[in-house]
Amino acid sequence: MPVAQEESVAPASRARSKPGSKPGPRPRVGRDFVAALARAIAEGRFAEGSTLPREQDLCAEFSISRTVVREALKTLESKGVVRSRARAGTLVRARADWNLLDADLLDWMGDTVVDAAFLSAVLEARRAVEPFAAELAAERATLTDIAALNAAWETMRASERGHDAAFTAADAEFHRILLRASGNLVFAQLSAVIDAALTRALDRSNSSVASHLEAVAVHGRLVEALRMRDGKAARAASEQMLDTAARDLKRLVRDRQG
Incomplete structure (x- = not known):
């Protein structure tokens, strides 16, 4: 099932900065992506025990930066959903390892969990x-x-x-x-x-x-x-x-x- 793309971010977050000012943050991009990735895992698009696509592939698929991808993976790792392995990619952990009492995970995964x-x-x-x-x-x-x-x-x-x-x-x-x-x-x-x-x-x-x-x-x-x-x-x-x-x-x- 397709996961929400970055294009779903509210238009206000895409507004251009005024001339001479630094670009403003787009706070929803990272949170939307980690929520979408969590749902994709919960729904079985990325099965337990499988390895997630490479960072550059996720960047290309969802039109986001490597920074956004890395922060999302760190977030999911802190909640027990994935585990990063040196030179082997990011593994989807068994559902029994997920912190299902976590409010964020329950919001992101909904009826799936x-x-x-x-x-x-x-x-x-x-x-x-x-x-x-x-x-x-x-x-x-x-x-x-x-x-x-x-x-x-x-x-x-x-x-x-x-x-x-x-x-x-x-x-x-x-x-x-x-x-x-x-x-x-x-x-x-x-x-x-x-x-x-x-x-x-x-x-x-x-x-x-x-x-x-x-x-x-x-x-x-x-x-x-x-x-x-x-x-x-x-x-x-x-x-x-x-x-x-x-x-x-x-x-x-x-x-x-x-």
Whole structure:
């Protein structure tokens, strides 16, 4: 499948500099190319284990400079997608080596990597962490934490009949706050690491249902459990959220297959 050429860069970035001034930067060129190359790899144009075309060939194909190509390859190498080998070119690494929690990769590769297997893996990770984090939060959350969690829940409730993007943004914020409210430093760090993946998983789950009333209700029960310092109820509410997410994932997969 053809990859977007440099010609897709916004015309404003091609404007000529005024006489006597230095040429201005074209910031989108490099970012557009690395995104296009990442998509091409994810879609299988450049298969795992294969060697990418030579720099000069990529320059010719996409009408870009060697500097742009080299920076793009460095970016993808830092994210585990490719590996440069002396005198042997650039190798496409196995998908298992890609940093699929990276927000840039998820943006560039989209549905190619955010598939059923990825969503299932995110759900399994949440099952391992969130119920215990909720139980800890019932004991450790500050009044400020609970107020922030309630504010996120109120936004979810206000967005329930609105746009899915607004609801998902509030839903993701709710889960960020919950992990931080656990008082566990590792969970708090994990929140930042998985944030992009969690947001995309919530987006897929939320977009698969016609109504968010059930989600709003169970999130509200978790907030109330924290107010009451009821760890058992907090864990139960978290587990119900995850059971609902699993059901929605099954529906999503079934609908895509059908």
